Amino acid sequence: MHQITPLDHTHYDEMLAAGQEVRPSYQHFASWLNQATPDWLRNKQAEADTLFRRVGITFAVYGDESGAERLIPFDTIPRIISAAEWKTLEAGCIQRVTALNRFLHDIYHEQDILKAGIIPAEQILTNAGYQLAMQGIDLPRQVYAHIAGVDIIRHSDGGFYVLEDNLRTPSGVSYMLENRKMMMRLFPELFASHDITPVEHYPNMLLDTLRSVSPPEVDNPTVVVLTPGQYNSAYFEHAFLASQMGVELVEGQDLFVKNGHVYMRTTSGPQRVDVIYRRLDDAYLDPLAFNAGSMLGVPGLMSVYREGRVSVCNAVGTGVADDKSIYPYVPDMIRFYLGEEPILHNVPTWQLRKAEDLAYVLDHLPELVVKEVHGAGGYGMLVGPAATTEEIAAYRLRILEDPANFIAQPTLSLSTCPTFVEAGIAPRHIDLRPFVLSGKKVQLVAGGLTRVALREGSLVVNSSQGGGTKDTWILKEDITC
C-alpha cells in the first residue's frame, strides 16, 4: 500500500478526500496503484524518460550546443477529471473565449464596452498590447484568439478558478499529446479499465480551425506554422504541430511578400500562403510595421494582412486581452457581450493602479502573490508566503516605482495530485491548461496540459521554473458509487 497523505487540509487533493477516502474518479486507478510495486513503477518512470529523450521531446536550452537538450519532467501518475467537472470546465472555457473574442473585435471596431464605461478607455487604448494597426480591420469570422490556453486552478473550496487567459502564442499542447501517447504505451491496462476521452485528434481540429479562418475567397488554403527558429525554447512544439498537421514549418526568411500576397520559397518555386499559424510575438512579425530590427519576421506581412489576403493566427493585437490588467474585467465582458453569468470564476485581483488596492496590498504583501502586468512564464513575481523579509522589501520598492505595472492576488492553494517523486508518491501542486480553438465554432478536445510543481510545497508550475507535466484524463462517464 502506498502511503499518500495530503499535505494538510488547506488543499484540495485530486485523489483523496478528507479522511483518506479515494474520490470516485480515482477509484479504479487507486486499486491499480495498490497492486503495483514501487520498483515496477520506478522502472516505468525510467522507461518514460528514455523514450522521451529518444523521441526528442525536449526543450532547447540556450547556449547548449551538445544536443543534449533538457527534458521536461513527465510524471506517470495521471490527473483525472470527472465527466461532470469537465462539463463545467468546457462550458466555462467556451464562454470565456467567446467573450474574449467578442471583446477583441469590439475594441478594434465600435468600442461599445468602452462607451458603456465598463472598462476605462485609457486602460485599453494605452495598453502596450493594443495595436492601432488593427483598428477597423475585419477578420474572417471575427475571430482573434484562434488558439487560447486558459490556465485554471482548483482552490481549496473545490471550485475552479481561471488564473489567466493566454491569447498570444500559448504553448504546451504537444505535451498534452505526447504525454497521452506515453501513458498508453506504458500502461495499456489502465486504458482498458478506464473510459478516457481521446485527445489525439487535436492536430486535425487545429488544422480545421486554421483553414476555416483563411481569406474567404481561397478554396484550398495553404497553412504554415511560423517559428522563430530552432533556438526557440518551444521549437520542438512548432515542428511537432507542423508535422502532425502535415504543413510546412517556416521561418521568416522562407516567406516573402509580392504583389499583395505572401509566398513561401519552395524547391518548385514560390507558393502562396493563406494562413500563418505564427508562434512569434507581434513585435517580430513584420520589420516594416513593428520592430525594425527583427530578423525573424516577414517584411510587408502586415500590409497583406490588413488587406485580408492572408490570415495570421492568433491575430495581431490579441495581447491586450490577456494582459493581467485587463483580466479583472473578463467576468464583466461575459455579462456585457453574452448576457450570461460567468461559469468559471476569476481569482480576486487587486489592481495596484488603484490607490485603495495599492494601500491594501502594501499592507498585506506577505500573504499575497504579486505579478507584473505583462509578465509571463512565472518570472518576476512575488509569492509572499514563500518570500524572505528582504525579498518582500525589495519587491515593495519595485511596486512603488510603478504601481500600475502590478496586480496582486491572494495566495491560492493550488490543488494537489499524487506525484512520483524520489521519496515515493507524494502530493504536489498542479494546474490545468485546456486549449480552446475558435474558428467555425469554439471547441476544445477533452483534456489539457496538467503542470505540476515538483518541489515540495512549491506553487510555481512553469517548466522554466522546474515544473513537470502529467497526462490529463477526462472520464467519459462518471463512476457511480
Added chain:
Amino acid sequence: MLSRMAGCLYWMARNMERAENTARLLDVSLQMSLLHASSQDDLLVPLDVTGSTADFLQRHHTPTPQAVLHYLALDGDNPGSIYNCMRSARENAHVVRVKITSEMWEQVNGTWLEMREWQRRGLDTRSASTFLEWVRERSHLFRGAGYGTMLRNDTFHFSRLGTFLERADNTARILNVKTKQISDNEPEAENILDYYQWAALLRSVSGFEAYRDIYRDSITPQRVAELLILRNDMPRSLRACFGEINKVLARIEGQAGRAARRRASEIQARLTYSSIEDIFADGLEQTLDSLIDDINLLGKLIHHSYLETA
C-alpha cells in the same frame, strides 16, 4: 519542399561526404609521406585538393604530418576541416530533424558528439589512422541509415544530390592534383614512384581492389583515369556520380530545375560517350579542369533553381 529545408538536406549530405573524402585523402597522404619522408609533396596533396594550401602555409609554415593532420582533421579555424564539416552537417540536420528519420538524426548527432571528444583529446600520427577510419565509418553509417530508412521523396533526393555532387567534385579534384603531381616526376621508364602514387590515389577512393578486379594488370595512368572517370560500375567514378545526380534531379518535384537538369545531362552524355583515348588526346588535365568547372557551375544552378529561390 521549402528551399531552406532542401538546402539543409543538401549541405548536411555534402558536408558529411566532404568529411569522408578529406579523411580518405589524409589517410593515403600520411602513409605516402612515410614511404619517402624526404619529400613534402605527398603532404601537400590533401591541401591542394581541398584548395587550402595557401591558408595552411600562412598559418603553419611547414607541412609536417602532425600539422597537416591537425589542420585538416580538427582545426576549428579551418572551415574545411573534418571537425567543421561534421559540425555543419549536424547543424543542418538539426534544422531538418523532423524531415529526416530518427535513425539518421541519431547518426549525425552521435557522430558530432564523438567528434567533439576526438577534438578534445587531440590527434597524433599514431592515433590518426584510427580516427580517419572512424570518420569513414560514420559517413558510411550516415548514408546507410539514410538509404535504408528514408522515404523516397524530395527529402531523400536533396540529401542524395549533396552526396554525389560532393563526391564527383572530390574525385575530379583528387585525380587532377595527382595528374599534375605525377607529370612533374622524373620521366623514367617504369618509375617506381609513379606506381606508388597511382596506387595511393586508387586507395583513397577505395579503387585499388576494383582496379585489380577489372584490369588484372599493372597500374597505368590511362586505366586509372578510365576507372575514375568513365567506369559506370565504379561507385566513386565521375560517371557513376553523374548517373546518380541525373537520376535524383529527374525525380525532384516541379519544373524549377530545368537548367540544372540540362547541364547535368550534358555532362552525363559526355562521360557516357567518351573513350579514355579521346580524353588523353584532348589532355587529361584539360579534361579534368573543365569537368571541375562544370561541377562548380552545376552546383550554382542547383542553388539558383532550388535552394535560394526568390
